[in-house]
Amino acid sequence: MRIFNFLKNNNPQRLKTAEQRKIETEKLLKSLNIPFINHLPQIEEENEAKIRKPQEIAERALILTYLSYISEVPEEKENVIDFLKSHTLWDKVSPDEKQLFQKEKLTNQEMINISWRSEAIWILLWTINKVERIELPIEQVEIEEIISKLPDFLEDPKEFIDSSIIRPTSEILDFSDLTYRLHWATRNSDLDGKEMPTNLNSSIAFERHYAINWITFYADEWDEITTDT
Template sequence: MNASWSRTALIAVNLPTKILLIATLAFTLLPMGAYGMESAEARKIKTEKYLKSKKVPFNKDLPLIEDAKSVKIRSAQDVARRAIVLYNITALGFGIEKQKVVETLKKSGVWDSMAPSEKEFVEAAKPTKQQTINATWRVEALWTLLWALGKVESLDFPIAPCDPQRIHGLMPNPEEAKGFIASAKLRNIEAILDETDKIYRIHWAVRDAQLNKKTVPAKLDSGVVVERHYALNWLIWYADEWDEITTDT
């Protein structure tokens, strides 16, 4: 709770009802930043300053994302389940035996949490080359969700892929999956929205360069950008299902 509001509340407790009502109304009408929430416009301005410092071009006309008052966020438990699914999907993509992946998904209790495209990949007698490539890139989406769960300290400027080996020690074995899910906690919503706004505007710069046949700015890795954007858009409920997520810019 904001310190100044705490003091106001304590003072107002013994005041007449009319004065208390005025105090409550004054709090309600304060700008969001006054009690710990940032407006979408303020976040956009902050992101643009960050991008300027990184020499990343940005589109001033790109729409605002939702703010903390209006956005809908996935539950920590849903994020933890999705992380376990992605861990196994990427493992299969990197060559782990299919039967082991199937057993792990089932023992971890997340078999039914897979998206249709993921089940198709896992159950395919011979996955296509593109399915396998897509699965290996999902490690970047997984890394992003592990950050959201507080398992990763920070999301670096997206110029290089994460190290998949660092993920192994962060993920539960099948026997630990239930506890991993039950104890999951998400980062502060403001931090999640900050990263979402950043990657949304960074992705615009990548797409703009690609569409206009220019060099992608600031050595950005387009694959990392896409996967991070995808994971964060899922996290803020840009669409209902994992397979339905888009990364509009």
């Protein structure tokens, strides 16, 4: 189910309060028969929110994509690292990611964790207007869809980065609030051993929550992001 219309602010001049945002999200969840709790806190107020620069988000999407690529094609590792260094992206790679890029052989769990990051990449691309629509966290994004939004392999990423435009803060916070409460719903189902509401995927919800919390500065560094619910 598409949630794009919910995230599209029809009146960008109106500053929505955190409480209004929470009420609207809960109304949507109720209409979708997705459980929520009233006492789950609000997210930040719109006039206090900090949002990453679109160029920084574009760079992060590229880094995660190339990490995913070398996990599948390890023989390209040196070429990819050289590419990242030549385009001033290597300094933006997190400490944990540098270890993965440079590791001789990734474990199966590390490869699985990296592959799930495709869901975070999709959200990063949405926030910089490279992806138009977001759906509920049910179906995994296809890697071909991600690749179609990015420069060709080892192609100069300057135009891609420079052309990135951030979505309105209100839309990003609407998505953040919704993702926060969807992640709670999946965690609650896991803890209670209940069937997942509306077939929500807890791993997709987690990756989306991680990405949007980075975009909205829940911590300064990628490796330090938390996804509390």
